[in-house]
Amino acid sequence: MRDLAPDLRPFGYFVHHQGRGHAERCAAVVNALPTTRPVTVFSARDDIFPPLRDGVTVVQIPSLFEPRGDEASGAGAIPTPETLHCAPVGWGGIRDAMGAMTRFFVEEAPELMICDVSAEVAQLARICSVPHVKVLQHGDRSDPGHRAAYDGAAGLLAPFHRDLAQPDWSAAMLAKTHFAAGLGCDTALPGRSEARARLGIASDARVVLVISGGGGNGWSEAPLGVAARTFPEMQWHVIGRLQRDWHATLPPNLHSHGWVDNAPDHIAAADLVISSTGNTTCAQVLNAGVPWIVVPEWRYFDEQLEKACALDRAGAARFLPHLPSSAHAWRRVLADATASHDPSRQQALAGQGGSETTARWLSALADRLWRSAQPSQSNPKEFDYA
Known part of the structure; x- marks a missing residue:
């Protein structure tokens, strides 16, 4: 009798709730992952997702950029450092949201945290010693906040064709980027x-x-x-x-x-x-x-x-x-x-959706990070992402 595949540790997934593209991309990815892989999705809205498979849980958290009325007005005047984008001080909603994800990190020990998108959530995962995959978007993201999120990522996920990469993206970024043209998009058209x-x-x-x-x-x-x-x-x-x-x-x-x-x-x-x-x-x-x-x-x-x-x-x-x-x-x-x-x-x-290849890439990345026989690198900066 063949041994059954062992249960896998969970993936986490943060989904920005502006528009539906982030949620549709998330659904395409998590539905293509092995059914033995549990996934916990964090988002400020739980009504934007297409149908999700068994084993996927959506946790609604407060918005990271919409006030709810209990904010400290004086603390709001503290300047935002260049390493962050939207991180006002004195917001109970942000504390609750980040606390929910931090508890998940502690209690579930996820193998990956996929971030689509927030530089702050990506850096939170890294600070909590959870490897993260950052969704890569176009734009002028040369600021310290984005650089920290990209440089600290175990991998980058680009939901578009490789030929649409920006010329200012470094070789190090491209070496750890998985390009998935059409990911999460239904591109089928009638005649x-x-x-x-x-x-x-x-x-x-x-x-x-x-x-x-x-x-x-x-x-x-x-x-x-x-x-x-x-x-x-x-x-x-x-x-x-x-x-x-x-x-x-x-x-x-x-x-x-x-x-x-x-x-x-x-x-x-x-x-x-x-x-x-x-x-x-x-x-x-x-x-x-x-x-x-x-x-x-x-x-x-x-x-x-x-x-x-x-x-x-x-x-x-x-x-x-x-x-x-x-x-x-x-x-x-x-x-x-x-x-x-x-x-x-x-x-x-x-492209043709890319959900299956993306799921395989994420699974292989988790295996390499957690189940590789290679000894740890003495200098983390020299980790080979190729």
Whole structure:
């Protein structure tokens, strides 16, 4: 009789609750891990997760950046050191959240803590002698806080293609990075004819889709009104949040749908896409392989700006720092995006989810850290991550 696989010590997983991308990525990873591996997920929201397998527990903790009313006003004036980002003093909610994770470290002795994302949580794991895997995002993260989180990580997890790496990432970072293009994203799209039939769009219509992201306040109506008036022969469809401009004159070929549950239909039906650079949006548009203009929304550390630049460098999209403000600028941008379009390049960067390979990488990393026969290194800084 074959011996049963031994029970494995748990993994911890911190999930940022802004948007749903972090939670969807978490679900893809933990559901692909062996069923003998328990996972405890910490997040300020427990209602953002897709279905999770047995053995995965979600612990709701207070938000690390939203006050709850019991904060000490005087302590809030203490300056934040460069090694931290959001660490106000006198917040009981932060104490409770960090205390919950610290108790988990002490009581459960996890083999890994996966952090998606918080430099403070990553450093907390390291201080508590728990190896952590830091999710790597685009952006200017050269500050001491991010450097400490990355340098102290046992591994880095990048949910995008290797060709979208930033040129300023060091060889040491790349050596311990697992790239998983499309991780946690459902990139499956319907056929164009099927999508247009469901949306009531004629098969011969020329369609531009504008996707306004969910992590911020959305774009303004006015520049899109200029675009739609500039191309009256095209249908302009907008999904996501828009800011109302009292001075915007909106033509009848501009259709704003707000939040939708069928974004893949809209993407599949489009001849050209204009979007911000959120994770799920990028994965789906890359898979669609249509001309693409990326306009970053404001995010901390210029995350969307750096990702838009990476897509442009990789030949997948045309980067703009902002939406065009005139008819002649719109004409030039659409012509450039169409002329430089390379659908094969886009689809090569899209990836196929990556959950299984990521789960194997995490399991192998834990085995190497905890069950390797190699003796400990005399100098921890010389640990070989290759």
